[in-house]
Amino acid sequence: MDLPAKFWAEQDFLGGRAARSFVVVLRTIGCRWRRCTMCGYWQESGTPQSPEALVRQFEFAIRKLKGRCYAEPPEILKIYTSGSFFDDDELPPAVRAEILDRAAELGVRKVVVESRPEFITPERVRACVEHSENLEVAIGLETSDDFIREKFINKGFSLKDFLRAAKVVKGEGASLRTYLLMKPPFLSERAALEDVVRSARAVAFSDVISLNLCNVQRNTFLEKLWQERCYRPPWLWSAVEALKRIKEFYRGVLISDPVGAGSQRGPHNCGRCDRKIAAAIRRFSVTQDLNVLAEPTCDCMEHWLKILGLEELTFCVVPD
Ligand code: SF4
Ligand SMILES: [Zn+2]
Numbered sequence: 021m022d023l024p025a026k027f028w029a030e031q032d033f034l035g036g037r038a039a040r041s042f043v044v045v046l047r048t049i050g051c052r053w054r055r056c057t058m059c060g061y062w063q064e065s066g067t068p069q070s071p072e073a074l075v076r077q078f079e080f081a082i083r084k085l086k087g088r089c090y091a092e093p094p095e096i097l098k099i100y101t102s103g104s105f106f107d108d109d110e111l112p113p114a115v116r117a118e119i120l121d122r123a124a125e126l127g128v129r130k131v132v133v134e135s136r137p138e139f140i141t142p143e144r145v146r147a148c149v150e151h152s153e154n155l156e157v158a159i160g161l162e163t164s165d166d167f168i169r170e171k172f173i174n175k176g177f178s179l180k181d182f183l184r185a186a187k188v189v190k191g192e193g194a195s196l197r198t199y200l201l202m203k204p205p206f207l208s209e210r211a212a213l214e215d216v217v218r219s220a221r222a223v224a225f226s227d228v229i230s231l232n233l234c235n236v237q238r239n240t241f242l243e244k245l246w247q248e249r250c251y252r253p254p255w256l257w258s259a260v261e262a263l264k265r266i267k268e269f270y271r272g273v274l275i276s277d278p279v280g281a282g283s284q285r286g287p288h289n290c291g292r293c294d295r296k297i298a299a300a301i302r303r304f305s306v307t308q309d310l311n312v313l314a315e316p317t318c319d320c321m322e323h324w325l326k327i328l329g330l331e332e333l334t335f336c337v338v339p340d
Pocket of ligand 1: 055056059060061062102103
């Protein structure tokens with residue numbers, strides 16, 4: 021089967037402006053860990069693929085995207101696997117090199133890949149940097165707090181592991197993108213807000229920080245909590261507040277794509293303002309202009325402010 025798991029076009033921020041970006045999610049054997057409480061990406065993985073089939077998946081996605089989305093080629097190419105780009109069992113080294121060579125032929129200005137820290141070694145990163153002038157490695161740290169990451173997310177690595185991998189990435193001349201998770205399970209709205217701001221401060225050396233707003237994926241532990249009404253995805257107001265506060269001290273590129281915004285499973289406010297707040301967050305991500313976050317308002321902001329205070333006094337989620 022030579023079909024990738026997913027592919028789409030989006031915008032990102034590069035060189036001071038919005039940039040065309042292609043995202044390709046290759047279907048590999050998937051993440052080796054697959055135990056994070058909020059993650060259902062293992063459902064996108066498949067049977068082992070031959071090196072040729074993996075490259076064909078990539079070619080298929082690029083062909084479709086070129087025909088469908090833009091007359092001009094992408095400036096950023098994100099090559100994901102719902103796992104780790106540097107895991108040799110997912111993508112053998114020769115496949116990584118081949119795909120990066122093809123990305124270079126497209127003339128992209130930046131390639132973004134993702135990996136857990138344990139697969140990030142100087143040799144693997146160096147080999148890829150040789151095939152890609154402007155490589156960015158994204159690591160899902162989620163939070164700088166080891167307790168939250170271990171007990172609530174079950175991520176399976178420590179801040180120390182992340183820092184080692186980050187040093188390797190930077191040391192080999194690649195740039196670093198750090199994912200932070202807004203509202204892991206078992207945190208109140210306020211605690212989640214404080215956690216993500218604190219985490220951004222701890223990883224402010226990252227070239228890009230991506231604030232990932234937690235959404236409820238199917239067949240996950242988080243879904244069970246959500247069904248039991250013990251979890252509510254973050255308010256979009258919390259995301260806006262976090263972006264404003266992080267931007268005060270962070271000099272790198274700060275982005276957030278509110279996936280599933282407005283749905284009960286995704287980050288949401290009252291239902292009336294979700295669309296415009298999500299649009300403002302997306303606009304901020306491709307402009308870095310804080311003014312766009314100040315524009316939209318809604319009565320539900322009062323309700324959100326109350327929840328920030330009230331939830332600390334309860335033992336479960338305050339309903340909408
Ligand atoms: S490491 Fe990433 S892909 Fe693997 S289970 Fe955790 S969140 Fe999912
Ligand atoms: Zn509202």
